[in-house]
Amino acid sequence: MKIKSSPSRKVFEVFNYIFLTIVICISLFPLVHIFALSLSSNAAAQAGLVTVIPKGFTTESYKYILSKPEFFKSFGISVVRVVLGTIISVGLTIVSAYAMSQPDERFHARKYYVWFFMITMVFSGGLIPLFIVIKSVGIYNTIWALILPSAVQTFNVILMLNFFRGLPYALTESALLDGANHFQIMAKIVVPISKPSLATVGLFTMVNHWNSWFDGMIYLSDTSKYPLQTYLRNVIQSVDMSNIDMNNVGALSNVSQKTVTAAQIFVAIIPILLVYPALQKYFITGMTLGSVKE
Template sequence: MTTKALTFAVGRRDAPAGSPRLRTVNGVAPPSIPMRALKGVVLLACCTVVVLPIVSVVSTSLADQRQITTAGGFVLWPDNPSLNAYRAIFAGGVVTRALTVSLGITVVGALLSLAVTAGLAYSLTRPRTFAHKPLLMMVLLTLLFSPGIIPSYLTVRQLGLLDSYWSLILPVLVNGFNVIVMRAFFMDLPQDLLDSARIDGAGEFQTLTRIVLPLSKAVLAVVGLFYAVAYWNSFFSALLYINDTAKWPLQLVLRTYVVDNAVLSADQLNLVGEAPPPQQSLQMAILVISLVPILLVYPLLQRHFAKGLLIGAVKG
């Protein structure tokens, strides 16, 4: 048995008789028990730093005014948890309307961006596409240069998109990085498969929809998640282009009533004849609602995340 074979026989009962019990794998000794314990402590500390603020936000959203005042603003664990803040938010006021706007923009924007990105990326993989190289250079230039605030605002105003939901979608419809990632994934597909489809009489659109996209679920999931997170978290575009408060997305409401500490009145919450819950509870409840959709979507796409991103980034 060779030295390499003996190396992988660590701890195995089928190791040859008389051979020394090897304690290394590929020449690297396993970490000692104190080092493992230290790594566990460091990992536990990192998890605590990440989880503790989330627990504090959720607990504060469930606490009453007395406990919030006693705790100094943030509650680690509520004595008498209550859903009054969430009931007030979902009563049909400004937060409910903003949540509906954000969901609509995220779904419509992510689907449109995914469709346009897939079409552009596929066209850039075809050498005979009209203006193939200039289009590719334009996409690459967007990674180096971005338009300023004033030119973007003037363009949106000249197109008549001010106070329109399309002003939150069309200016950011295509992202150059996502195009490059998807193009690299498409180029990694077997060329023989695409050639056989053309021999059978399939056009470019049929090849894209029936062969390329079904084989690219991983990169579609990753790029779709990128677009969805970008649309969901965007507030600056709404701050620039949306003047009507009835069209505000959730992130702009979050900025106004949490970051700027504005007061949510009973009228804004659509509460008739009722006193609103504590403002701190309302603010933390809005923050929780803004986190939940992405936290629910990400686990569904996680298994595609590493594969789609790495395969798309290795080549291109």
């Protein structure tokens, strides 16, 4: 038997549909605008005629960035950074969160470590001490300077910690009684049933590494080692048009700083747009299960 919705319920649903549709349109507008700008002519871009539909359709901006070896090199550096950074960060997060999720009778100093991690969310040593440490340990001007300083994020550790503490206590207790050690329990029991939370933490880490640009400017003195976002920041400041053939009048008339920058920004966000849908099914579950402490 179907239960009829009340008039107030229908009004609420209609309002939700309208409101969420407006929010989606507002959220998608910058992305669509950048894509349209990248496919527009120089004259239309400079005149401010481009909104969500390309004006004077041309692909010269994409041809230009595809001819730039620096773009692909920085793209590859960002990919390596994301892969290494995500693996290292998620691994350290799992180990840290699992240790602090143990009851006090198993890990007597647990609460002190929890407080230590919590303090780092409020206080930090500052940028200059961190720069000195990075130079002192010998990772300055290497990709490790972009990965190791942010390898352990306290927010992610707390998220995983609360998720692990919400798992049935009997799972780990029975494994201990059967003779398993903590590394076996973590690898064979805890991690396999923690996919939603792991996907959430992994997504946070991937997006953070992919979008980060400031650390590349500080910790890398060689511009050829810049990750993509740092490279794009320099492109936004100044576009080098030297690679364009001066005899190609069509390219010169259709390529400008605005269109080239828009094309590179759009290409840069494609990987995240491809990865997010694959992890979306875990995202809400991971945030919900890892945000409530029992």
